[in-house]
Amino acid sequence: MQLSDILNQDAVRSRAAASSKKRLFHDLGEMAEACYGLAHGAVIEALLDREGLGPTGVGHGVALPHARLADVPSVQGLFLRLEKPLDFDAVDRQPVDLVFALLAPLDAGVDHLKALALVSRTMRNQSVCAKLRANSDPATLHTILTDATSSQAA
Numbered sequence: 001m002q003l004s005d006i007l008n009q010d011a012v013r014s015r016a017a018a019s020s021k022k023r024l025f026h027d028l029g030e031m032a033e034a035c036y037g038l039a040h041g042a043v044i045e046a047l048l049d050r051e052g053l054g055p056t057g058v059g060h061g062v063a064l065p066h067a068r069l070a071d072v073p074s075v076q077g078l079f080l081r082l083e084k085p086l087d088f089d090a091v092d093r094q095p096v097d098l099v100f101a102l103l104a105p106l107d108a109g110v111d112h113l114k115a116l117a118l119v120s121r122t123m124r125n126q127s128v129c130a131k132l133r134a135n136s137d138p139a140t141l142h143t144i145l146t147d148a149t150s151s152q153a154a
Contacts, residue, residue, distance in 0.1 A: 006115055009138070014141065059092040060092065097133065102115055
């Protein structure tokens with residue numbers, strides 16, 4: 001599995017800011033509807049429910065919100081770069097500016113875990129994160145993300 005398998009180029013955006021985690025999840029829900037035809041309300045609710053179990057801010061300015069939904073045909077990704085970092089209750093208490101969300105079918109099982117591990121490895125790469133922070137063009141961000149996983153696989 002590579003990020004290009006789960007991350008549509010249209011599902012990569014750069015935003016000035018999000019006023020709250022809930023607002024960020026609304027943005028992700030709208031992106032999921034526009035990119036993958038998913039019901040934005042269901043996406044928002046699923047992300048909020050998962051976040052209620054514990055924060056998905058993994059540190060170093062990165063958050064990996066994820067959820068399982070009934071109407072998702074396969075694991076789908078959404079990436080959002082925030083120009084103004086957002087408090088996300090991250091493990092290191094640092095605000096988040098790079099958000100990679102994963103949406104998976106209810107019965108995704110190991111595919112969801114593989115995708116989460118792939119995204120986690122990619123977003124732990126300091127070089128990748130530095131490039132993501134240095135660019136705001138969605139096409140460039142998509143290329144950085146998908147090239148990173150291609151070169152890791154080689």
